[in-house]
Amino acid sequence: xxxxxxxxxxxxxxxxxxxxxxxxxxxxxxxxxxxxxxxxxxxxxxxxxxxxxxxxxxxxxxxxxxxxxxxxxxxxxxxxxxxxxxxxxxxxxxxxxxxxxxxxxxxxxxxxxxxxxxx
DNA sequence: ATGGTGACTGTAC
DNA sequence: CGTACAGCCACCA
Numbered sequence: 001x002x003x004x005x006x007x008x009x010x011x012x013x014x015x016x017x018x019x020x021x022x023x024x025x026x027x028x029x030x031x032x033x034x035x036x037x038x039x040x041x042x043x044x045x046x047x048x049x050x051x052x053x054x055x056x057x058x059x060x061x062x063x064x065x066x067x068x069x070x071x072x073x074x075x076x077x078x079x080x081x082x083x084x085x086x087x088x089x090x091x092x093x094x095x096x097x098x099x100x101x102x103x104x105x106x107x108x109x110x111x112x113x114x115x116x117x118x119x
Numbered sequence: 120a121t122g123g124t125g126a127c128t129g130t131a132c
Numbered sequence: 133c134g135t136a137c138a139g140c141c142a143c144c145a
Contacts, residue, residue, distance in 0.1 A: 006140075028131075030127050032142090041140050043127035048142060050126050072126040082126090097133095 011037050011047045018108065022063040025089040026106035029067045036108065062086055069101035
């Protein structure tokens with residue numbers, strides 16, 4: 001069973017492990033990753049982890065978006081790139097810059113239904 | 120040590 | 133719809 005309060009290194013490890021499993025065309029949110037990694041509420045730290053893997057990674061970093069269904073990278077200068085990668089996978093973004101999170105959000109099979117409703 | 124910042128989020132108005 | 137605020141916690145000056 002997973003420890004409810006893993007240390008920072010484990011959080012990063014779990015976040016990256018989950019990230020690597022997101023199927024093409026599907027997304028996860030920062031808060032969701034924090035929850036599944038055992039750090040509920042630590043969405044900002046997940047964002048920090050993401051920031052750290054921007055140095056030439058093979059991980060599908062573009063599949064992590066915010067809880068509103070939009071990318072959070074516009075102010076970083078590559079929001080268009082992220083949306084472009086997702087669009088190439090079949091994700092549709094409306095004029096508001098949001099996608100259908102309810103339909104696109106991916107949950108690991110082992111995530112308990114109660115976890116999903118909590119989120 | 121202390122305070123500001125940020126790829127966030129839920130609640131309140 | 134948008135703005136504001138409070139939690140969140142690693143990092144950095």
